Amino acid sequence: MQYVDSLLDLIGNTPLVRLSRTLDLPATGGPLVLAKVEYLNPGGSVKDRIATRMIEAAEASGALQPGGTIVEPTSGNTGVGLAMVAQAKGYRCVFVCPDKVSEDKRNVLKAYGAEVVVCPTAVAPEHPDSYYNVSDRLASQPGAWKPDQYSNPHNPRSHYETTGPEIWAQTEGRITHLVCGVGTGGTISGTGRYLKEQAAAAGRDIQVVGADPAGSVYSGGTGRPYLVEGVGEDFWPETYDRGVADRIIEVSDADSFAFTRRLAREEALLVGGSCGMAAYAARQLAHELAGTPEGEDAVIVVILPDSGRGYLTKIFNDDWLAQYGFPSGDGAPHAQTVGE
Ligand code: PMP
Numbered sequence: 001m002q003y004v005d006s007l008l009d010l011i012g013n014t015p016l017v018r019l020s021r022t023l024d025l026p027a028t029g030g031p032l033v034l035a036k037v038e039y040l041n042p043g044g045s046v047k048d049r050i051a052t053r054m055i056e057a058a059e060a061s062g063a064l065q066p067g068g069t070i071v072e073p074t075s076g077n078t079g080v081g082l083a084m085v086a087q088a089k090g091y092r093c094v095f096v097c098p099d100k101v102s103e104d105k106r107n108v109l110k111a112y113g114a115e116v117v118v119c120p121t122a123v124a125p126e127h128p129d130s131y132y133n134v135s136d137r138l139a140s141q142p143g144a145w146k147p148d149q150y151s152n153p154h155n156p157r158s159h160y161e162t163t164g165p166e167i168w169a170q171t172e173g174r175i176t177h178l179v180c181g182v183g184t185g186g187t188i189s190g191t192g193r194y195l196k197e198q199a200a201a202a203g204r205d206i207q208v209v210g211a212d213p214a215g216s217v218y219s220g221g222t223g224r225p226y227l228v229e230g231v232g233e234d235f236w237p238e239t240y241d242r243g244v245a246d247r248i249i250e251v252s253d254a255d256s257f258a259f260t261r262r263l264a265r266e267e268a269l270l271v272g273g274s275c276g277m278a279a280y281a282a283r284q285l286a287h288e289l290a291g292t293p294e295g296e297d298a299v300i301v302v303i304l305p306d307s308g309r310g311y312l313t314k315i316f317n318d319d320w321l322a323q324y325g326f327p328s329g330d331g332a333p334h335a336q337t338v339g340e
Contacts, residue, residue, distance in 0.1 A: 006088060007042040011052055012162045014040045016170050016301065021266040022259070023283050031177075031286040031298035035279065036167065039271060039307035043080040046163075046305040047149075050186060051081030053158035054147040055089070064145040069094060071144045073135040076105035077230065077306050078149050083112035094144075096135040101229060105310045121225065125235060150237040155186035156193075163187065164194025167301050173198065175206060176294075179282040179302040181231040181274040182210045182218050182248075185240025187303060192244040210245040211281035219250035227253045227324065228273040230305065249281040254326050256280060257315050261329035264308055264316070273315050275304035 004010060016034040023033055038046035058064035069092040070082055079095040086093045093114035097106060098121040106116045117138070119131040127133065139146035149155050167175055178195055180188040192208035199206040212219040216232025223234025236242075260276025263269040271279075282302035289295030314320045318328040 008052060008085060008088060010042045011048045012041070013166060014038050016167075017267075017269070019267060019279065019282070019302075022262045022279070023286055025286060025290050029296060030290040031295050031300050033282050033286050033300045033302065034171070035267075035269065035275075036163075036301060036303045037269070037271075038303060038305050043077075043084045044307050044309070045077035045080065046187060046303065047077040047081040048084070049081075049158045049162055050149060050152075050155045051078060051085050051147075053154040053161075054149070054152050055082065055085045055091075057152075057154045058145055058147065059089075064091070065143065066090070067143065068092075069141070069144045071135055071139040071141075071146050072096070072149065073131045074149070076101055076109065076310065078147075079109045079114060079116075080112065082147065083109060083114045087113055094138055096131045096138065098131050100227070102310055102314055104313060108310065149184050149186065150239055152239065155184055155239045156190035156241065159187050159190025160194045161190075163191040163303070164198075167191065168195060168198050171299055171301065173202060174297075174299045175199075175301050176298045177207045177209060177282075177285060177300040179209045179211060179249075179278055179285060179300060181278040181303070181305065182212055182216075182240065182245075183231045183233065183274070184237050185218075187305070189239060189241035189244050191303070193241065196244065207246045208244050209281065209285060210248040211278040212248050212250055213256065213277065214250045214252050218245075219248045221250075228256045228277055229311075230272070231274040231277060249284060251277045251280050253324070257321060257326055258329070259283070260308065260311075260315050265329075269304065270308035271304045272306040272308055272311055275306065275308075276315075278302050279304065 019033040041048040071094045073096040083093050096117045100121045109116050119134050123130050125132050195206050213226035213228045213232035215221040215224040215226045256273050256277035259280040260273050289298045
């Protein structure tokens, strides 16, 4: 019989899928662009990886006791990962979300049995109602433990121990560029460091490229609002290792969303907005490398963190796009619905 004891045993070992039509490059030669499809994790995102490691480490250190409560500010995916593990181990979960997070995502957390507290996005991080401060207050209750994905070393470490080695093995050590959206910075820092170390041991270098929403601090912004979820920050988290990224490519909300729609329609990859953002940056990189000697052997791996299912009422809804002045998902100017 073939089965696993628990869903948690299925975390990681996600596949690489070649991007083709959306690159708009000649079919032969040139850079190979491979997407690491993280929505195939059992909780539906890359965050399953960090949830397991952070909880196991807290149990080992005694920070999380039997019957305890997990409190975390999360845009949804980390919450799902934590809720899955917590359910298996009998912990309670309370998640704090900014109000820009889609209702779909919040409902998923509730479906796993978690409680959700919603906070305003349009306040400074130091404001008492900011989602960082609300979660700090909740986490100071007796029996509560806050994983804090923004400072927890097990966040980047889980990528150093899983995502990085998987990509190295899957590409047989031929990866030349890693492209990755940056939120907490855990994915890019852990994965990027592992891959750079492996490449250095083989006597070469790997370029690590961050993709960032225009306005976020990583691409030199001040933290002004952007709509793409899960990436970009208005502060520098401890989990972001500034020594890893060689370059940051800034991507607008409009380009992120338009490319997210293209991935679904042209590659059958129904993924989230941060995936569209990262893949758009990977496509830009591929265009820069195409036709150069370096481009011939380039293997670009881009990480696609989550599924598009959580964004059906937003990025995949033309009326929502039009509300923010973006063209419809087909790239054509938005046509008003009759009767509107
Ligand atoms: N995309 C989505 C949808 C996310 O939820 C996150 C996590 N915040 C990221 C990308 C970025 O990953 P990381 O936090 O590891 O930088």
